[in-house]
């Protein structure tokens with residue numbers, strides 16, 4: 001069996017006296033849409049933040065695509081191919097959809113004065129490529145019609161799609177999605193699930209934190225359940241839904257592994 005794309009080993013993170021991650025182990029296999037679920041306070045956000053380099057873990061390791069990226073800064077993590085989207089869309093409201101997408105393309109031409117002065121044909125070609133990629137990503141996410149609209153004018157669901165598009169512009173190997181359907185109506189949630197399923201069909205690997213169980217059940221396999229900063233269970237949605245320990249954790253009772 002091939003090595004997992006992402007492996008988290010014994011991850012520990014404390015906030016003062018609170019142990020948010022207490023030796024978390026998890027693995028994400030290539031080509032899967034894996035869910036990370038668990039009751040409020042289980043440590044899911046903290047795990048995402050440690051994996052994406054936003055905060056440093058106090059212990060343990062994050063191995064991505066064979067590289068130890070433990071404690072690496074977010075820009076390095078992104079360059080390695082691990083890209084996260086945010087629950088609250090981070091796009092710049094005044095910019096258009098196209099501009100927002102271009103902003104997150106890798107190795108932006110025009111990002112420094114030197115680049116501007118040395119603008120060569122190759123760089124112009126790169127800019128054209130980026131633009132073509134932005135248009136293709138917008139098309140696949142049904143955002144073509146609003147490409148020239150300001151991000152601020154988008155519906156809630158379109159903002160969620162732009163957030164996914166923004167992450168795709170960085171050409172991820174692994175996409176971390178933070179609650180991609182929170183606050184979205186069921187029709188749009190189903191559309192977003194279809195877009196993510198298409199990404200998987202094309203070989204993308206996705207790790208998603210989501211509280212909406214219909215979405216998780218329809219899209220994600222395997223499902224990893226966290227409780228109290230640790231791995232509690234993993235498997236198909238059906239198997240974890242029937243797991244007594246998982247039911248107990250969601251009932252808010254103390255979990256005895």
Ligand SMILES: Nc1ncnc2c1ncn2[C@@H]1O[C@H](COP(=O)(O)OP(=O)(O)OP(=O)(O)O)[C@@H](O)[C@H]1O
Pocket residue numbers: 015018019020038039040041042043044045046047
């Ligand atoms: N910056 C912080 N300062 C202090 N405590 C924190 C901080 N961030 C998280 N915690 C604590 O760490 C624990 C795990 O929180 P975390 O937000 O990672 O859980 P979660 O599973 O993402 O919860 P939710 O589903 O509610 O978003 C909680 O007890 C939380 O109060």
